[in-house]
Amino acid sequence: MTPAFAVVGHPNKGKSSIVATLAQDDSVAISAQSGTTRVSETLQVQVGSSSFTLIDTPGFQRPSRVLQWLQQHAENAGQRQAAVELFVSDAECREQFPDEVELLRPIVDGAVILYVVDGSRPYGADYEAEMEILRWTGQASMALINPIENEQYINSWQQALSQYFKVVRVFNAMQADFDKQLSILEAFSHLREEWKEQIKALINEYKDLRLQQRAQSLQVLSAMLSDMCSYQVSQKVLSRDQARPLQPLLEKRFYSALKKREQEGHEQLKDLYHYHSLDIRRSELPTEDNLFDTEKWIVWGLNRRQLLVAATMAGAATGAVVDLGLAGHSLFLGALTGGLLAGGGAWFGADRLADFKIMGLPMGGYEARQGPMKNRNFPYVLLSRYLFLHDALQQRTHARRDSLSIEEGDLTERISQLSKEQQKELHRQMERLSQQKVTETLEAALAPLFG
Ligand SMILES: Nc1nc2c(ncn2[C@@H]2O[C@H](COP(=O)(O)OP(=O)(O)OP(=O)(O)O)[C@@H](O)[C@H]2O)c(=O)[nH]1
Ligand SMILES: [Mg+2]
Incomplete structure (x- = not known):
C-alpha cells in the first residue's frame, strides 16, 4: 500500500483545499458552499517515481448520533474498531449516515487520518464526538489547524486537539508555500513507521520536480x-x-x-x-x-x-x-x-x-x-x-x-x-x-x- 491520507473534519473547513494544495492539483472541487464534497474522492498523486494517496471526504454531519450508534455496538474498548467496521458496512447506516460512512471507509481501509479544523472559529464540545469517532478507528492520526480567516483561536484548538492527536500542526491551505508544503509532508512521515522512507523519497521527488x-x-x-x-x-x-x-x-x-x-x-x-x-x-x-x-x-x-x-x-x-x-x-x-x-x-x-x-x-x-x-x-x-x-x-x-x-x-x-x-x-x-x-x-x- 502506498502512503494514504484521509482528510476529514467538519463541513466547509478547507479539507478539499488541503488536498488540492498537497496534490498540487487544481481540479479538486472547492467552494464556499458547505457540503461541496459528497463522496470520498481518492486522488493518486504521482511525483516522479514516488506516489501517495490523498482522500478527500465529505464532512461529518451527525457525529453525535454516529457515536451513539457505535457505543451501542461495542461493549468495551477491544470492540471499538470492529464497531466502526460494522458501521461502514451496514446498509442501514449507509442510508442514515451517508457522509460518515463515506468518510470512515477509507480509514477502515488503512488510510492515516488528517483531521482538519478552522483556527478562526472557536473550539466547541461538538467537535468531541468527531474526534472520539476517529479515535475509535484505531488509525494513526494528525490534526491540522487551517486558519481560514485568522489565527484567533489557534491556542485553544491546540490544547483541545493535543488530547486526541499526538501531532498538531497549523497549515494554511491557501498560503502554504512550497517549503511549508514539504514540511507538512515531512510531519506525515512520522505517522507510520513503514511509510517513512517512501515519504522521504516523495519529498525529494517534489524538490526535483521544482527544478525541472x-x-x-x-x-x-x-x-x-x-x-x-x-x-x-x-x-x-x-x-x-x-x-x-x-x-x-x-x-x-x-x-x-x-x-x-x-x-x-x-x-x-x-x-x-x-x-x-x-x-x-x-x-x-x-x-x-x-x-x-x-x-x-x-x-x-x-x-x-x-x-x-x-x-x-x-x-x-x-x-x-x-x-x-x-x-x-x-x-x-x-x-x-x-x-x-x-x-x-x-x-x-x-x-x-x-x-x-x-x-x-x-x-x-x-x-x-x-x-x-x-x-x-x-x-x-x-x-x-x-x-x-x-x-x-x-x-x-x-x-x-x-x-x-x-x-x-x-x-x-x-x-x-x-x-x-x-x-x-x-x-x-x-x-x-x-x-x-x-x-x-x-x-x-x-x-x-x-x-
Ligand atoms: N481565506 C481562506 N479560505 C479558505 C482556506 N481554506 C479554505 N478556504 C475556503 O473555505 C471554503 C471551503 O473550503 P473547502 O476546501 O471546499 O472545504 P471542505 O472542508 O472541503 O468543504 P466540504 O467539502 O463542503 O465539506 C472555500 O471557500 C475555500 O476557498 C484558507 O486557508 N484561507
Ligand atoms: Mg470538500
Whole structure:
C-alpha cells in the first residue's frame, strides 16, 4: 500500500483545499458552499517515481448520533474498531449516515487520518464526538489547524486537539508555500513507521520536480521570445498597387499572431505548474490596441532611461549615440541620457514598431511584409510579463480559485539583483533579440532570473 491520507473534519473547513494544495492539483472541487464534497474522492498523486494517496471526504454531519450508534455496538474498548467496521458496512447506516460512512471507509481501509479544523472559529464540545469517532478507528492520526480567516483561536484548538492527536500542526491551505508544503509532508512521515522512507523519497521527488519545472519554464520563455521577436507575416502579390492596400490586413494578422503566441507561452507555463483550470484575466492583458502602444509598455518593460542603461551595459549604445551626434567617449552616461531621452525616439524603436515593407521579388512580383518588431523594449515587456506569471504561479497554491491577472511587475528591481556580469549578458541577449539575431545562449542568459 502506498502512503494514504484521509482528510476529514467538519463541513466547509478547507479539507478539499488541503488536498488540492498537497496534490498540487487544481481540479479538486472547492467552494464556499458547505457540503461541496459528497463522496470520498481518492486522488493518486504521482511525483516522479514516488506516489501517495490523498482522500478527500465529505464532512461529518451527525457525529453525535454516529457515536451513539457505535457505543451501542461495542461493549468495551477491544470492540471499538470492529464497531466502526460494522458501521461502514451496514446498509442501514449507509442510508442514515451517508457522509460518515463515506468518510470512515477509507480509514477502515488503512488510510492515516488528517483531521482538519478552522483556527478562526472557536473550539466547541461538538467537535468531541468527531474526534472520539476517529479515535475509535484505531488509525494513526494528525490534526491540522487551517486558519481560514485568522489565527484567533489557534491556542485553544491546540490544547483541545493535543488530547486526541499526538501531532498538531497549523497549515494554511491557501498560503502554504512550497517549503511549508514539504514540511507538512515531512510531519506525515512520522505517522507510520513503514511509510517513512517512501515519504522521504516523495519529498525529494517534489524538490526535483521544482527544478525541472524551472528548467522547462526557461525553455518555454526562450522559445517564446525568439518566436515573437523574429515574427513577421508576408503575402505575395503581382504589383505594388496590390501590395499597399494589404497593410491594415497584414498588420492585424501580425499583431493577433503575436498576441496568440504570448498566450500560448503563458498556457504552457500554466500546464508546467499543473494549473489546469486557472483563469488568467485576459481583460488585464493588453488588448490589441494597447499591446502595441509603447507608452503603455513602460509599466511592463523598461522606461527609456533604463533602456539606455541596459543598452550601454550591453555595449550597444555607442553606435547609436555617435549616430545621433550626442556623445563621444569622454561623456558620462548622465550626460548622454538627457539628449537621447529627448531626441532618441527612433533609436528606441518607439516610432518604428513593426515596419510594413513592399519588396520586389527576384522572379518578378512583389511581397508585402509586416514585422518583425524592432522596438528595443519589446523583449523586456515579454520577459517582464512572463516572469510576473511565473512568480505568481509559484507563490499560489492549487487551492485558490480566484483568477490571476497579469499586472505590472518590477523588472528593473528583478534585474538589479543579478550580478553585473549577468545583467550585461542579459541586456546583450535582449538587444540581439530586438535585432532578430538568433541567440543560442539566450536560455543561459535568462537562467539567473529564475533563481
Ligand atoms: N481565506 C481562506 N479560505 C479558505 C482556506 N481554506 C479554505 N478556504 C475556503 O473555505 C471554503 C471551503 O473550503 P473547502 O476546501 O471546499 O472545504 P471542505 O472542508 O472541503 O468543504 P466540504 O467539502 O463542503 O465539506 C472555500 O471557500 C475555500 O476557498 C484558507 O486557508 N484561507
Ligand atoms: Mg470538500
